[in-house]
Amino acid sequence: MAMDRLFQRGPRLDRVPASAWAAAGLAAVLTLIAFATDAPAALLVALAAGVIVWAGREARRYIIEPVRDDTIELVGLAELAPLLEALPDPALLVDAEGRIVSSNAAARRQMQFEARGQFLTSILRHPDVLEAVQTAVHDGVTRAVEYEQTTQIERHTRCYVAPVTWGADRAAMLVFHDQTARISTERMRADFLANASHELRTPLASLTLLIETIAGPARDNAADRDRFLKMMQTQADRMRRLIDDLLSLSRIELDEHVPPSDRADIAGVAREVVDLLAGVARERGVELKIEAPDTPVRVVGERFQLAQVVQNLIDNAVKYTPNGGLVRIEIGEAGDREEAAMLAGRRWEEAGRVALLTPASVANRSYAYIRVEDAGPGVAKRFLPRLGERFFRVERELGDEKGGTGLGLAIVKHILNRHRGGFLVESQPGRGSAFAAYVELAGDA
Ligand code: ADP
Secondary structure, three states, X not given: OOHHHHEEOOOOHHHOOHHHHHHHHXXXXXXXXXXXXXXXXXXXXXXXXXXXXXXXXXXXXXXOHHHHOOOEEEOOHHHHHHHHHHOOOOEEEEEOOOEEEEEOHXXXXXXXXXXXXXXXXXXOOOXXXXXXXXXXXXXXXXXXXXXXXXXXXXXXXXXXXXXXXXXXXXXXXXXXXXXXXXXXXXXXXXXXXXXXXXXXXXXXXXXXXXXHHHHOOOOOOHHHHHHHHHXXXXXXXXXXXXXXXXXXXXXXXXXXXXXXXXXXXXXXXXXXXXXXXXXXXXXXXXXXXXXXXXOXXXXXXXXXXXXXXXXXXXXXXXXXXXXXXXXXXXXXXEOOHHHHHHHHHOOOOOOEEEEEEOOOOOOOOOEEEEEEEOOOOOOOHHXXXXXXXXXXXXXXXXXXXXXXXXXXXXXXXXXXXHOOOEEEEEEEOOOEEEEEEEEEEOOOO
């Protein structure tokens, strides 16, 4: 059926209610009587004038004002049902008494109601929505209402309420559009900006203070000046690291939705990173030991990003392992996602463990894993789920700031997410921590 047959819009004379026609008729009769009889003409004319004014106002509501009327007129209610069903968002048709006369599957599923004829107020009590329904039905005006529900989880909805008529019946059509994802993204962006500025402001404040000290009280003392300059160098390095990590993170996020199509040998990548960090490890008295197959372990992934993952994990392991300790790096293969998680992240019986990222389950997909074990202090169970959160640092929670950026693990998590891989941690205070990642093995290996 053509849409123009289904919907008709605009002012129409047949919308003038019977009461207005009757009042206009009465006014005419009264006027005639006034002029045709001896009755007190002035009184009758005044009465007729009053009735004319009232009839005019009634008619105006339906003739002149409907020029702004948004009402959609249906030929019949039956035509609406398939249109409602086709909408992906929940939609309801509510009559002038507030009863649900039609609904689509999305509404029935999300709003959990069964019966047609149920009152709207039994599933939704938000006063702004109910008022918009009244306005739609009585004044023919469309409104969009935003509201928030906080039952178990916070949910933001925008509800469009539009007037609809078919024959003499008026109703309101309600379409609900979920805004939760948009609002939480906006909030996350605002939080991120606030956190990033705060993190940058801390070293900047130290730098300002140090500059003032060097320019003032320490001006003539060479030893103090040197000490303060070293401190300035530390703060400037921290700012540079923060900016580098923030830029890395934003670059990774930019194409996080595009999985890599390259191939890389993760064992080779790990060996290169171990060589690169050997000097730092030696300086700290930490031994690096790598156990990997002699043959290449080819995975679907971008070499540079995988190197970043391995480097961040080994960097942390070296940083937290005390002098004389061992950092063990192991690379292996697993037949599926569950086996990868098991081999990479379930070794220590008494450890706390958390999956920080789990890929969707895909049939016939095998994985390569890398596990980096250290002999550091470990992480208390309660903090494990927060690892990988931007700017999260256990030391800060414990009031013992070490100067890290809290972005290294977030970078790892985002890279692995792009690779549709997994990320887990196993940790036991006193024994150490093991961070593990797994990514898809290249089928052509
Ligand atoms: P950064 O090390 O720069 O602070 P990361 O994102 O790499 O940032 O790590 C976040 C936090 O996780 C660290 O501040 C630390 O508290 C904790 N952490 C990471 N790796 C280890 C580890 N191997 N052992 C103990 N704690 C760790």
